[in-house]
Ligand SMILES: *[C@@H]1O[C@H](CO)[C@@H](O)[C@H](O)[C@H]1NC(C)=O
């Protein structure tokens with residue numbers, strides 16, 4: 347299923363509900379329903395009603411589902427249906443993938459292989475059914491093929507079932523095929539960009555399961571992971587609602603509608619919380635967590651969706667096993683365990699730190715010497731011993747060790763991931779930059795940007811700006827201090843020191859930038875909020891949306907080397923003591939001491 351783009355819709359007025367349907371599973375003992383199932387059903391309904399009333403009296407608020415007042419066209423359709431009962435007592439351990447609806451000769455990407463491999467290794471299914479129309483070709487598919495039971499399907503009808511609405515996009519056809527296949531066989535449907543993290547055996551006793559997309563299901567219930575018994579009642583109702591299908595409404599029938607229906611048929615569906623299948627999300631924060639940061643360990647995930655269509659244009663472009671082995675992003679740290687193993691190299695572990703364990707509070711040190719690997723992006727190596735992680739995309743090195751890296755001003759950047767609990771204050775970032783006049787300096791370019799969830803501290807060639815998230819999604823510039831960067835083709839040492847605005851004083855302003863030992867910018871009370879630092883950008887900052895072409899308007903062409911980051915505010919004394927022999931001109935008088 348393509349990613350669900352756009353901003354967050356308003357949260358739906360219900361939250362995670364995981365009503366078990368295990369009691370109903372006792373109803374259907376044999377694989378085929380016989381006439382005898384009706385009597386226990388009556389008893390079940392009677393006992394259920396009595397228990398419901400008892401629970402209502404005992405726990406009125408926690409046990410009563412909200413009684414939504416909303417009425418929508420699909421609700422009537424779903425309510426009119428009297429679904430036949432599921433035909434098995436538990437969800438069969440059959441995995442289903444649907445692929446190859448767009449021909450001819452589709453190929454499989456590495457992420458698809460890893461999706462299949464993750465289902466194979468972690469779900470231990472009896473069968474992995476690969477429903478295709480055009481059979482994929484190529485070496486990656488050949489590698490996956492032994493795990494698969496191939497099943498050719500017709501292209502989905504180009505009109506929705508139970509109606510005559512046109513369904514022409516292959517993604518919507520895939521939506522219909524998955525429901526068909528689940529209704530027929532039952533099992534675990536997975537999109538080919540879902541990575542299974544752990545066994546789901548404990549879920550198989552349920553009738554029908556979906557997971558929340560967004561916190562509290564704010565987007566809906568995503569159809570990229572569905573577990574179902576054959577003829578699950580909710581599934582049948584959902585299929586019938588395709589009578590109102592409108593292909594202009596991209597994710598309505600696939601994500602939004604199941605969320606709306608679930609509130610009315612809560613006894614027929616088990617809802618997993620937002621971390622079970624679809625976290626991190628497809629928004630900038632989520633994609634950054636997956637592909638750039640190294641701070642998420644998937645401990646609360648049964649699976650994760652990597653949002654292929656949002657990540658492919660940029661973040662996941664050119665994904666190869668070698669990238670997965672060498673780039674330590676949250677996702678790749680997990681994926682590398684699924685790669686075909688040549689038995690030679692041990693799988694490199696990924697250490698996730700909450701804080702720097704060093705007594706000098708050094709978080710990381712990146713000399714930025716040439717990388718011997720021919721990878722793009724390539725890893726930027728931290729020499730502090732903390733195993734911090736860096737990603738260099740489209741960086742250029744000269745052979746000389748001391749030249750640093752050139753970021754071209756195109757989609758070219760260095761991103762450094764930080765410990766999970768590192769905050770904006772106190773913090774010191776020191777780096778060496780060389781700017782030439784060719785190409786002309788872009789005033790809006792990014793020299794460096796510290797990214798938190800609530801605030802961005804953005805150093806541009808003309809100013810130090812703070813940007814704050816207002817109303818939950820609008821970034822607004824909240825302060826600006828002028829700062830110029832000489833384009834003199836010389837390396838200069840810059841040091842940004844951040845104190846908490848609350849503890850700042852004349853001698854230790856909340857924000858100071860030094861160039862070669864001189865204060866070049868400072869502010870007593872810049873308006874920034876202290877937040878967890880998600881990462882630090884050099885050369886270019888995060889675009890508004892990762893699925894769009896890279897926004898080069900905030901890019902700067904410049905050279906960088908010797909980046910050091912401390913989880914404390916270094917004093918001038920510290921800087922003069924030359925903490926890493928990198929601060930050359932600190933004996934110059936600073937105005938702070940005048
Ligand atoms: C959400 O679901 C996952 C997977 O079932 C579980 O590990 C996690 O503890 C749940 N989180 C909450 C807050 O219930």
Ligand SMILES: *[C@@H]1O[C@H](CO)[C@@H](O)[C@H](O)[C@H]1NC(C)=O
Pocket residue numbers: 700701766767
């Ligand atoms: C890191 O932050 C989390 C969430 O704020 C907190 O629960 C945890 O104790 C912190 N850990 C450390 C080592 O500071």
